[in-house]
Amino acid sequence: MTSSGAIQIKEFLIEKVVKNYSGLFDKATASTLAQIKREKVSRPVIYIGMGTCGLIAGADKTFKAVEKYLHEKKIDGELVSVGCLGLCTAEPMMDVQLPGKTRISFQHATEEKVEDMLNAVFHHTLLHENAIGQYRMPLTEEWPGLTYIDQLPFFALQRRNILRNTGIISPLDINDYLARGGYRSLFKTVLNYTPEKVCEIVDQSGLRGRGGGGYPTGKKWSMALNAGSDQKYLICNADESDPGAFMERALLEGDPHRVVEGIAIAAYAIGASKAYIYIRSEYNHGLLVLQTALQQAREYGFLGENIFGSGVNISILIRQGAGAFICGEETALIASLEGKRGTPSEKPPYPAEKGLFGHPTIVNNVETIANIPSILENGPAWFKSIGTSGNTGTKIYSLTGKGKYSGVIEIALGTKLSDIVYSIAGGVKNGKKLKAVQLGGPSGVCIPPSQLETEIGFESLQEIGASLSFGGMIILDEDTCMVNLSKYFMEFLQKESCGKCIPCREGTKRMLEILEGVTRRPKEENSHETLERFKGMVQLENLAAVIRDTSLCGLGKNAPNPVLSSLKWFREEYEEHIFDRICRAGECHNLRTFYIDVDLCTGCNVCHKKCPENAIIGSVKMPHFIIEQKCTGCGICFDSCKFSAIFFK
């Protein structure tokens, strides 16, 4: 594209689209817009999902392979890198759109398979087996015999609002966002509404914070707006550090301008001229995308001084976190931004009164912020129509674990957990039985199958001990040991405890010790430790209650959650570990004793070769034996035996 062409497009988009409140266009504008949105293309366009998960699966290699293919076949095509569509199990993903045809999606588009796929598409022949669906595009002809993306089980029950552009538009091109109505809300807000009015609209919409206790966002903003101070700050909390939660990363990488626009509106609403994005240090790719987005927004005049000639100044700075779980807590985050150790402080005073550098500060998480532009564009009534009363809007989750499909999803509040597990995730893979759904990672809870009829909502989740702020949803099958999982979470929390208050610092350590005792190898135990193990269960419950009631911040208050919830629903597993010394899932290596069934063993010698401890003896074609004293219970022999001759007790 020539530079004058780029300027023309920029002016067209700002004048005809951003400044057009109604969203209704004349024919000529609509036609140009369709071209920019690539609803109608004149040459083939190939889209590659280049979010972090795609890149890990090899999307960059796919990109190069496609580039080479186009060059060799002398095809004049456009190659666009997009964010993650959310279906992580299908990565790397490639979409192809031929002129006059709808856009189709391919899964597992690895570099070796790309040529086959593209050959099939370009010759309009039978579609490749990896084609999973096509997009709805009214202006073009559909591919026969291919389902629509929105009919796939993974997408059918989703209600994609804030994720509607991710995986579809180019995150590196502001024009893509503008052509879909981007920054129109900011323009409308800054020129037409007073900050009070914005707070009122957001309050009417019923939007509640997605990151913590679910406080109404509009009310929180009013508090900061009414706090008398000449300097205020808005902080967008993108320090998503729960292991297993990456939905905000997908949003930032796939549709960064939605977040930038939301921040600008929020900053205007509370009267802040300076905003920070505190992004997790591991999100290198997200950081890059965000930096580009901010740069473009500044060039287009949506950020900076006197935006749209209104006299409003808004600047956004990016700060990288430094790998501390606790910095997801707002007061700890503020301390970290001030250049101190990220330890939380007591509330009140709330940050809305006295926050960053002692000035009123609002901390909102990425998801809350991303909802703002669409609320201002479509009005509070529209937002209220999604979800249930008191629980309006949608919620994004990262769905992982032993489900058939995993990825990032967005559902309307009020959806049942069972719908997510059985419809969106497609149930448990390999025909195993569902044991539980873990919601929220280390500070979250385990939900047994009997509670899956619970609706997603603030109060309904609270009833089962969970919270809407928990974004990681992990499906556990029968092979998961709840005690081992609790121990894993406790290890994480113990390491990440900031050390400021005693209940959390010492309590998590003691809880971990109890869990370690419970899973210790029976042979290595002395009499005193046996007594400790027997007392473990009572002590766990007592300790958990003390930690929950007396810790300073949310991290500590929620730290006993995994143990308490698994004790509540899976108590018999703890009892088995403590009294019978067995682990039914076989995950606690120390409690396993392996044996070889002499009738089934064919003497293939595989286990003998694989055993890292040389604990298996036996000659070829003769039954083998395990020397109990040498066996560490790693289970490598169990996994490698083709004749199911190895079993454990």
Place this chain on the structure above:
Amino acid sequence: MDELVSRILSKYPPDKKEGLLPILQEIQAENGFLTEEILSGVSGHLNLPVNKIYGVAAFYNQFCFHPRGRYHFQLCHGTSCHLFGSSTLLGELEKHLKIKAGNVSRDGKFSLEVVACMGACSQAPVIRVNETWHTHITPEALCKIIRSFKDKKE
């Protein structure tokens, strides 16, 4: 070293404490790790005691005080990776690399780090060696990877 520190420090206003983390991050990105000299250089610029700076740097997981190995192994130990057996992988890594997590081998060839979550949960378990990702790792695949690095002539 001095030149690097003063070049980075000149970008940040003196006495502004909030610049501490970005300064340390930028220095570490270029130098790979932090040293006592670096911390005292930063201390002079920000007018903060060295022990305060050390306290901050030691608090965050990101900062390290020794150089990494030439082959830096990062094992993801997120919930999903845990479910798919990353604990076994950790044992294997420690055994074959002959170092504990968080350490560097004596010849400086290998270092091992356990990371909370890399966000590649659908491809668990994952490890990263320098900039290369390996997904759906099994103990056997891991042994092969380690062997390939051990055999590498330098």
